Amino acid sequence: MKLLALCIALSLSVAGAAHAVSGRGYEVCRLDPGGDNFLALRSGPGASNPMLMRLPPRTVVESRGSPTHGKWLPVVVLGWPGKQFLRDLPAGFVFGDYLCPI
Numbered sequence: 001m002k003l004l005a006l007c008i009a010l011s012l013s014v015a016g017a018a019h020a021v022s023g024r025g026y027e028v029c030r031l032d033p034g035g036d037n038f039l040a041l042r043s044g045p046g047a048s049n050p051m052l053m054r055l056p057p058r059t060v061v062e063s064r065g066s067p068t069h070g071k072w073l074p075v076v077v078l079g080w081p082g083k084q085f086l087r088d089l090p091a092g093f094v095f096g097d098y099l100c101p102i
Contacts, residue, residue: 023063026075028055029100039099041092045072052092056080061099064091071096 028039038054040047045068055061061075068074077090 023065023075025078025102026061026063026073026099027102028057028059028061028080028094028098030098031057039094041075041077041090041094042072043092045069045074045093047095049093053077053090055094060102061094067096068093073099 031037031039036054038056039059040051041053041055042049042051055077059080060078062078064074064076066073072093073096074093075091077085079085
């Protein structure tokens with residue numbers, strides 16, 4: 001919870017109104033450590049869209065709308081332990097089964 005508050009405070013103070021808080025906070029969770037152990041951030045809703053980045057466990061994201069095409073959620077990435085994005089926040093779609101509310 002402290003990480004989310006820090007990420008939001010930093011993004012608001014540095015990025016300004018362009019990145020104002022508008023959605024719910026989530027953390028990447030329930031990944032299979034025996035598998036790839038990352039959640040793909042994609043350019044659109046669906047596994048056929050290009051992957052923009054790999055989100056490791058405990059990555060903090062904020063929703064930017066309602067799920068589309070089933071459980072694909074538009075999000076902006078705020079950061080993960082040891083890395084917070086202060087500007088040009090990465091945005092895309094993730095599969096909602098691997099997100100836990102925070």
